[in-house]
Amino acid sequence: xxxxxxxxxxxxxxxxxxxxxxxxxxxxxxxxxxxxxxxxxxxxxxxxxxxxxxxxxxxxxxxxxxxxxxxxxxxxxxxxxxxxxxxxxxxxxxxxxxxxxxxxxxxxxxxxxxxxxxxxxxxxxxxxxxxxxxxxxxxxxxxxxxxxxxxxxxxxxxxxxxxxxxxxxxxxxxxxxxxxxxxxxxxxxxxxxxxxxxxxxxxxxxxxxxxxxxxxxxxxxxxxxxxxxxxxxxxxxxxxxxxxxxxxxxxxxxxxxxxxxxxxxxxxxxxxxxxxxxxxxxxxxxxxxxxxxxxxxxxxxxxxxxxxxxxxxxx
Numbered sequence: 225x226x227x228x229x230x231x232x233x234x235x236x237x238x239x240x241x242x243x244x245x246x247x248x249x250x251x252x253x254x255x256x257x258x259x260x261x262x263x264x265x266x267x268x269x270x271x272x273x274x275x276x277x278x279x280x281x282x283x284x285x286x287x288x289x290x291x292x293x294x295x296x297x298x299x300x301x302x303x304x305x306x307x308x309x310x311x312x313x314x315x316x317x318x319x320x321x322x323x324x325x326x327x328x329x330x331x332x333x334x335x336x337x338x339x340x341x342x343x344x345x346x347x348x349x350x351x352x353x354x355x356x357x358x359x360x361x362x363x364x365x366x367x368x369x370x371x372x373x374x375x376x377x378x379x380x381x382x383x384x385x386x387x388x389x390x391x392x393x394x395x396x397x398x399x400x401x402x403x404x405x406x407x408x409x410x411x412x413x414x415x416x417x418x419x420x421x422x423x424x425x426x427x428x429x430x431x432x433x434x435x436x437x438x439x440x441x442x443x444x445x446x447x448x449x450x451x452x453x454x455x456x457x458x459x460x461x462x463x464x465x466x467x468x469x470x471x472x473x474x475x476x477x478x479x480x481x482x483x484x485x486x487x488x489x490x491x492x493x494x495x496x497x498x499x500x501x502x503x504x505x506x507x508x509x510x511x512x513x514x515x516x517x518x519x520x521x522x523x524x525x526x527x528x529x530x531x532x533x534x535x536x537x538x539x
């Protein structure tokens with residue numbers, strides 16, 4: 225049974241009574257003589273319990289259970305222990321938001337406080353009982369955790385996806401409800417395209433969302449995990465990761481190899497041209513057989529000599 229929480233002074237009952245008093249006046253004549261003289265009035269008082277209590281109450285902690293479909297799945301144990309120490313000294317200052325279920329009350333907002341209260345050994349927790357639709361439950365849980373920055377990036381992305389798919393919301397509608405930009409919601413959900421093992425690395429803070437976004441450019445999920453492991457092992461920065469992914473997407477090794485092969489092919493030609501020109505000649509070979517020839521000169525007279533030589537050869 226919910227236990228009504230005591231207030232200060234006269235308590236909240238003086239402002240928001242939880243009980244209605246119904247007064248009914250019944251007429252009754254004890255005997256004929258009294259009926260002739262004066263009717264005797266009897267006042268009956270009945271206490272009516274309201275059907276929906278929404279004020280702050282104290283509930284046995286064992287009557288309260290977490291919402292299994294709430295976005296947040298990971299809880300920092302050290303942070304919970306710190307909160308538990310605080311609750312032992314000051315109690316729970318902000319009540320949990322719950323809704324009635326068959327045989328128990330389900331947490332809508334405040335699971336972290338509930339977990340810390342259990343660690344602290346508290347027997348009761350303050351709650352406010354509300355009634356919400358399934359969609360409102362998800363939205364409230366998501367918004368509370370986002371505002372407190374309690375969700376990891378994958379939990380947040382899963383919650384956004386659920387609002388889109390389960391409740392048929394559009395991305396701009398989701399963005400409006402959680403006070404984020406549409407781009408932020410889109411980028412968040414893109415993380416769900418990563419290899420499951422990479423997603424777990426994000427949850428475990430082994431790689432950042434910046435690293436993860438760089439990995440999205442790689443289609444092969446096994447390769448995503450391979451690079452993610454390299455990022456963690458070698459402590460690569462986001463910029464270094466972006467360069468690594470770019471090199472994998474646009475490899476330059478074949479071009480460099482081709483360029484080197486061209487240099488070897490043209491070495492003989494360079495030697496012959498040097499002998500003809502009588503000065504330094506260089507061939508800068510590029511891909512696809514293209515390139516340029518550089519002929520050096522060291523004075524105007526030498527330039528004129530090279531020009532005359534070229535004109536003689538061309539005739």
